[in-house]
Amino acid sequence: MAKDKKLVEAITSMDVDFAQWYTDVVKKAELCDYASVKGCMVIKPDGYAIWENIQHELDRRFKETGVQNVYMPMFIPESLLQKEKDHVEGFAPEVAWVTHGGLEPLQERMCVRPTSETLFCDFYAKDIHSYRDLPKLYNQWCSVVRWEKTTRPFLRSREFLWQEGHTAHATAEEAEERTIQMLNLYADFCEEVLAMPVIRGQKTDKEKFAGAEATYTIEALMHDGKALQSGTSHNFGDGFAKAFDIQYAAKDNSLQYVHQTSWGMTTRLIGAIIMVHGDNNGLVLPPRIAPTQVVIVPIQQKREGVLDKAFEIRDVLSNFKVKVDDSDKSPGWKFSESEMRGIPVRVEIGPKDIENNQAVLVRRDTHEKLTVSLDNIAEEVGKLLDTIQKDMLERARAHRDAHTYVATDFDEFVKTINEKPGFVKAMWCGCQECEDKIKEVTAATSRCMPFAQEQLSDKCVCCGKPAKKMVYWGRAY
Amino acid sequence: MAKDKKLVEAITSMDVDFAQWYTDVVKKAELCDYASVKGCMVIKPDGYAIWENIQHELDRRFKETGVQNVYMPMFIPESLLQKEKDHVEGFAPEVAWVTHGGLEPLQERMCVRPTSETLFCDFYAKDIHSYRDLPKLYNQWCSVVRWEKTTRPFLRSREFLWQEGHTAHATAEEAEERTIQMLNLYADFCEEVLAMPVIRGQKTDKEKFAGAEATYTIEALMHDGKALQSGTSHNFGDGFAKAFDIQYAAKDNSLQYVHQTSWGMTTRLIGAIIMVHGDNNGLVLPPRIAPTQVVIVPIQQKREGVLDKAFEIRDVLSNFKVKVDDSDKSPGWKFSESEMRGIPVRVEIGPKDIENNQAVLVRRDTHEKLTVSLDNIAEEVGKLLDTIQKDMLERARAHRDAHTYVATDFDEFVKTINEKPGFVKAMWCGCQECEDKIKEVTAATSRCMPFAQEQLSDKCVCCGKPAKKMVYWGRAY
Numbered sequence: 025m026a027k028d029k030k031l032v033e034a035i036t037s038m039d040v041d042f043a044q045w046y047t048d049v050v051k052k053a054e055l056c057d058y059a060s061v062k063g064c065m066v067i068k069p070d071g072y073a074i075w076e077n078i079q080h081e082l083d084r085r086f087k088e089t090g091v092q093n094v095y096m097p098m099f100i101p102e103s104l105l106q107k108e109k110d111h112v113e114g115f116a117p118e119v120a121w122v123t124h125g126g127l128e129p130l131q132e133r134m135c136v137r138p139t140s141e142t143l144f145c146d147f148y149a150k151d152i153h154s155y156r157d158l159p160k161l162y163n164q165w166c167s168v169v170r171w172e173k174t175t176r177p178f179l180r181s182r183e184f185l186w187q188e189g190h191t192a193h194a195t196a197e198e199a200e201e202r203t204i205q206m207l208n209l210y211a212d213f214c215e216e217v218l219a220m221p222v223i224r225g226q227k228t229d230k231e232k233f234a235g236a237e238a239t240y241t242i243e244a245l246m247h248d249g250k251a252l253q254s255g256t257s258h259n260f261g262d263g264f265a266k267a268f269d270i271q272y273a274a275k276d277n278s279l280q281y282v283h284q285t286s287w288g289m290t291t292r293l294i295g296a297i298i299m300v301h302g303d304n305n306g307l308v309l310p311p312r313i314a315p316t317q318v319v320i321v322p323i324q325q326k327r328e329g330v331l332d333k334a335f336e337i338r339d340v341l342s343n344f345k346v347k348v349d350d351s352d353k354s355p356g357w358k359f360s361e362s363e364m365r366g367i368p369v370r371v372e373i374g375p376k377d378i379e380n381n382q383a384v385l386v387r388r389d390t391h392e393k394l395t396v397s398l399d400n401i402a403e404e405v406g407k408l409l410d411t412i413q414k415d416m417l418e419r420a421r422a423h424r425d426a427h428t429y430v431a432t433d434f435d436e437f438v439k440t441i442n443e444k445p446g447f448v449k450a451m452w453c454g455c456q457e458c459e460d461k462i463k464e465v466t467a468a469t470s471r472c473m474p475f476a477q478e479q480l481s482d483k484c485v486c487c488g489k490p491a492k493k494m495v496y497w498g499r500a501y
Numbered sequence: 502m503a504k505d506k507k508l509v510e511a512i513t514s515m516d517v518d519f520a521q522w523y524t525d526v527v528k529k530a531e532l533c534d535y536a537s538v539k540g541c542m543v544i545k546p547d548g549y550a551i552w553e554n555i556q557h558e559l560d561r562r563f564k565e566t567g568v569q570n571v572y573m574p575m576f577i578p579e580s581l582l583q584k585e586k587d588h589v590e591g592f593a594p595e596v597a598w599v600t601h602g603g604l605e606p607l608q609e610r611m612c613v614r615p616t617s618e619t620l621f622c623d624f625y626a627k628d629i630h631s632y633r634d635l636p637k638l639y640n641q642w643c644s645v646v647r648w649e650k651t652t653r654p655f656l657r658s659r660e661f662l663w664q665e666g667h668t669a670h671a672t673a674e675e676a677e678e679r680t681i682q683m684l685n686l687y688a689d690f691c692e693e694v695l696a697m698p699v700i701r702g703q704k705t706d707k708e709k710f711a712g713a714e715a716t717y718t719i720e721a722l723m724h725d726g727k728a729l730q731s732g733t734s735h736n737f738g739d740g741f742a743k744a745f746d747i748q749y750a751a752k753d754n755s756l757q758y759v760h761q762t763s764w765g766m767t768t769r770l771i772g773a774i775i776m777v778h779g780d781n782n783g784l785v786l787p788p789r790i791a792p793t794q795v796v797i798v799p800i801q802q803k804r805e806g807v808l809d810k811a812f813e814i815r816d817v818l819s820n821f822k823v824k825v826d827d828s829d830k831s832p833g834w835k836f837s838e839s840e841m842r843g844i845p846v847r848v849e850i851g852p853k854d855i856e857n858n859q860a861v862l863v864r865r866d867t868h869e870k871l872t873v874s875l876d877n878i879a880e881e882v883g884k885l886l887d888t889i890q891k892d893m894l895e896r897a898r899a900h901r902d903a904h905t906y907v908a909t910d911f912d913e914f915v916k917t918i919n920e921k922p923g924f925v926k927a928m929w930c931g932c933q934e935c936e937d938k939i940k941e942v943t944a945a946t947s948r949c950m951p952f953a954q955e956q957l958s959d960k961c962v963c964c965g966k967p968a969k970k971m972v973y974w975g976r977a978y
Contacts, residue, residue, distance in 0.1 A: 057624070059573070059574045059620070059623075059624070060574075060578055061574050061576045061578060064575075064576065065574070066572070066573055066624050068571055072569075072570050072571050073570070075572075076570065092549075093546065093550070094546055094549050095543070095662065097536045097542070097543070097660055098613075099597075099660070100537075104537055117603050117604060119603065120576075120599045120601070120603075121600060121601040121602075122598060122599050122600075122613065123598060123599075123600045123601070124597070124598040125597050125648035126594050126596065127594060136613070143536070146537050147534070147536070147543050151534070166644070167572075171602035171603040183574055183575055
């Protein structure tokens with residue numbers, strides 16, 4: 025039994041050292057590994073399978089709204105990157121530069137895309153002529169590179185996988201509508217599929233995307249009380265269109281600039297899943313995103329009929345993503361391993377269960393056990409997976425709400441940030457000076473101005489001047 | 502009517518200039534466009550949708566054989582690339598080099614992956630310890646960069662999309678078995694899904710992959726009689742394992758080197774589909790890979806009931822990938838456009854058809870028309886799509902066979918290559934000198950030593966010495 029526990033014991037407790045717990049889970053659940061290139065990662069089969077599920081579900085939702093997938097080159101010539109002033113200032117310090125092709129130096133160096141606004145704009149300038157060509161609703165799945173100084177698997181790596189949507193519209197209204205539509209799509213996806221509640225809101229000017237008129241964000245709260253920006257949607261207005269000269273002939277034959285948006289989600293979401301749902305036994309995956317939803321562990325598998333029955337149950341459960349663990353490890357080891365990997369439901373089946381025509385279902389999220397008849401096991405497993413999905417969202421929401429505080433003056437604000445990890449809701453005057461001061465004193469940043477505004481007080485929590493917006497503040501990944 | 506023909510007339514006839522015809526089809530069918538970076542391409546929605554279908558079907562077949570997807574970094578440190586001698590010699594001259602990260606020069610430059618053997622080996626060296634860890638059956642979907650001098654959309658571009666499988670096995674036999682298994686998987690996919698017959702065989706030493714012990718290939722014949730290498734599968738033996746020190750503890754506790762394979766298919770396949778099936782009206786897509794299988798064109802669509810009926814038919818055909826073209830273009834224009842895009846079946850429905858409870862089905866591949874009752878249109882369309890898929894394969898096979906020649910002496914060989922575009926089957930002594938001479942004189946290369954060997958003569962077609970192998974020769978893309 026001691027040996028069986030080894031796997032679990034190898035994880036640092038999250039209460040002792042959350043950062044180390046996170047790294048342990050990433051490694052022990054075999055989601056990813058470090059690569060030879062500093063700050064880059066190898067995404068292993070179990071990590072990549074989660075990403076494939078995210079892709080599949082997001083892609084389906086995108087396409088339902090008329091989005092089409094395309095692929096742009098991974099290189100951006102330096103002159104192209106420089107066309108939009110704010111954008112190049114935001115990204116140039118953190119791109120990787122290609123200077124040689126084969127044995128020859130390049131005439132103009134190129135960066136590996138940190139994001140592809142410039143490439144899409146360059147393409148749209150050639151491809152959009154008339155109002156008939158609008159809207160363009162393009163998306164691509166690819167990897168991008170940002171040469172970060174400090175990196176952490178999934179959360180901040182020099183190369184990461186993502187999708188980036190880039191749309192062009194005839195009017196400002198349509199662009200704004202699409203920006204909000206995609207933010208809501210992201211939020212619904214996080215809540216319905218990842219069981220992760222999010223705050224929907226707008227970034228302050230200080231925190232918005234380089235080149236955007238407005239950036240909208242969804243913010244989630246991790247188990248340690250830190251915030252994680254989980255998806256963003258930007259409205260560019262006609263700023264890029266003017267920089268890249270993207271014009272179309274309107275119905276009245278006048279030339280008009282298009283209005284653009286972009287929106288993205290990344291492999292960072294895998295980090296979010298770990299930090300929202302994980303526990304001291306490892307990963308806990310919501311059923312709708314789990315590569316394996318059900319693992320069947322035979323007990324005394326060498327006894328005649330046990331393995332046969334396990335495979336029989338697998339066939340009965342074939343509507344789910346199900347596996348039999350028939351390896352030669354001990355059941356205890358298998359239990360630990362399936363917990364570490366976060367498999368939502370474990371089915372235990374042994375000689376006694378077979379005799380009684382039953383099996384034991386064990387929930388990963390609560391460790392609860394449930395004995396069910398083999399006659400209706402498929403139905404029971406289906407119900408249980410639904411319950412787990414629902415409960416995980418509710419639990420995460422309750423945790424988030426219990427760690428969301430209100431502060432109405434600066435002392436209270438500082439005290440709360442320092443003593444109670446979580447979101448702090450507080451009023452703000454709208455000045456960057458107050459954001460800067462708050463960041464300097466507390467290391468917290470404005471996460472967003474939520475769509476659901478509340479009037480907590482009339483005064484800015486920092487300077488006391490008249491308040492304009494309620495803001496969610498927090499320390500963030 | 503003249504105006505309706507414009508789209509089609511814009512294509513160069515394939516008999517006049519095949520290369521120009523190809524470029525015209527790529528552009529007019531809106532598969533891809535040129536990018537700001539020379540030699541790179543923008544894959545547009547219709548091109549990318551074909552790639553997604555290829556991915557979907559290949560990925561399903563891979564997973565059925567136990568393959569798992571992963572993701573490796575896109576960068577390779579120079580020292581890592583240099584670990585296997587033949588490999589670095591093969592690839593170093595054509596890689597793109599990253600020398601700066603952000604504002605700082607890198608301590609060691611990195612190339613953008615031209616292929617990822619070195620990264621997988623580096624990972625396997627850390628990840629494989631015991632025979633229990635074997636086999637590793639990993640694959641990744643990504644883009645790679647090869648700094649080619651002359652480029653053509655899909656066929657040869659500096660960046661292209663592909664999958665690369667990398668496996669590690671306990672024994673040489675198992676590695677060879679996997680190499681052949683994947684080659685056959687590729688060949689079956691080409692024939693069953695792309696309706697593209699291929700020759701399965703082995704590359705000569707001169708033509709094999711840099712670092713491989715044996716390279717297997719599938720070779721297809723394009724409409725102009727040139728060959729296209731459409732997929733390759735490599736057996737590395739333990740060469741990479743020795744260079745990267747990838748050892749495992751066998752059951753008897755001895756340390757053994759693993760045996761490895763790799764195999765890949767690329768967006769080049771889209772070029773193959775165009776050049777095998779296309780005609781002077783544009784693209785012709787096999788139903789199983791077509792993003793749209795059926796387009797419904799309403800005739801006199803402003804007449805009451807016509808559009809309603811078109812959408813009603815769409816609903817009846819919802820098992821297929823079906824679209825209604827209800828744009829304000831003329832029916833003639835819509836016909837041309839659906840032909841240009843290669844949509845396998847067109848359904849024409851007008852007031853007279855409705856009166857007679859019928860519709861007209863038009864095959865893209867043969868232009869044949871078929872009047873069917875609306876009562877069983879779904880069944881008829883299903884049958885027609887199957888027939889088209891089958892006929893396209895047979896037609897391509899007949900074309901290939903009609904353009905496959907035999908040469909038994911050098912004069913005949915040269916004359917055939919020069920006068921009859923296609924494959925030439927001829928015997929070969931096994932010496933690279935003869936391959937070099939044939940290439941120099943005719944620009945033809947050995948495409949493969951087919952698994953299906955024939956004894957055409959006893960003598961090498963080039964030097965007259967005793968023949969060892971029958972080889973397919975041809976000029977190639």
